[in-house]
Ligand SMILES: [Ca+2]
């Protein structure tokens with residue numbers, strides 16, 4: 001390989017992010033295999049050594065030695081000291097090609113800066129679990145090996161032979177665990193926060209701004225879906241929260257209560273449904289009840305003992321239910337941004353919007369899986385009549 005080609009390759013290596021941070025709704029998944037990693041590392045180290053020795057040589061070798069070298073490899077033209085001599089030697093070009101030499105010098109400098117940076121990065125993290133060169137099985141593994149590890153981005157092994165950088169929460173993020181020894185080590189797989197500037201909704205979801213709130217809403221009379229990959233990580237627990245808003249006259253679980261043949265695959269609820277796998281396995285449902293205080297079947301099931309509906313067996317008790325309406329009449333057709341859904345706050349007397357202690361849910365799955373988590377907003381009427389919107393989605397697996 002020619003020096004020019006090596007320099008080009010080095011530039012490419014140092015200028016390109018070979019791996020990406022995967023987080024939340026970032027659909028860009030860039031992985032690199034262990035073999036590729038080891039190969040890149042070995043090549044980096046070899047070239048760092050090579051480049052450093054070349055630079056050392058360039059800086060210290062005497063003009064006499066260079067003259068000898070050039071006279072045997074070049075056309076025997078006059079040589080000068082320093083960089084020009086080095087470049088004319090290495091690239092077999094004449095020192096008169098000043099522009100080329102200046103350009104190559106610039107390239108050379110850029111490569112060195114980036115190699116130094118890479119070298120620092122490699123050396124500083126070499127032996128820690130969850131580092132670039134020592135990826136962990138999962139976040140819990142890191143916490144087990146380093147009980148004082150703090151929350152942040154770590155390298156974990158995803159599908160066999162591949163690693164990916166993910167956010168590990170080392171605290172009891174969802175409050176699912178009693179103590180740090182047992183808790184922590186959750187991998188964040190979804191992180192949408194519409195209060196951040198320029199945050200986008202997943203494809204297909206309506207981006208709505210009203211009363212200073214930016215939200216992601218559904219579509220008329222159906223479920224719309226997005227998925228969050230586990231990056232191949234095996235998990236058996238899911239926790240997280242969704243903070244949402246209500247528009248108009250949502251009807252809770254009325255669709256299922258009216259027709260108990262309605263399956264998990266259709267709009268059995270006005271709300272948000274989390275599932276995994278195919279066929280869908282239920283994780284958690286976020287029900288948007290009609291209002292907080294009436295006792296009809298379109299309100300939250302826990303609002304009153306007089307609730308007469310049968311809940312979908314596929315959701316069991318794994319749900320939150322909330323409404324932003326606090327009066328028992330026809331709510332206005334507007335966005336109710338003054339009272340977020342599923343936050344466990346703003347609950348009026350008689351309401352059960354604290355059922356299951358929102359905002360954080362914790363779910364133990366029946367079996368470990370690597371499935372992506374699917375989020376659907378489901379509505380059974382038009383968005384001129386009702387909508388369910390989310391502002392924040394945070395999901396973790398362990
Ligand atoms: Ca409805």
Ligand SMILES: [Ca+2]
Nearest residue numbers: 339340345346
């Ligand atoms: Ca609330």
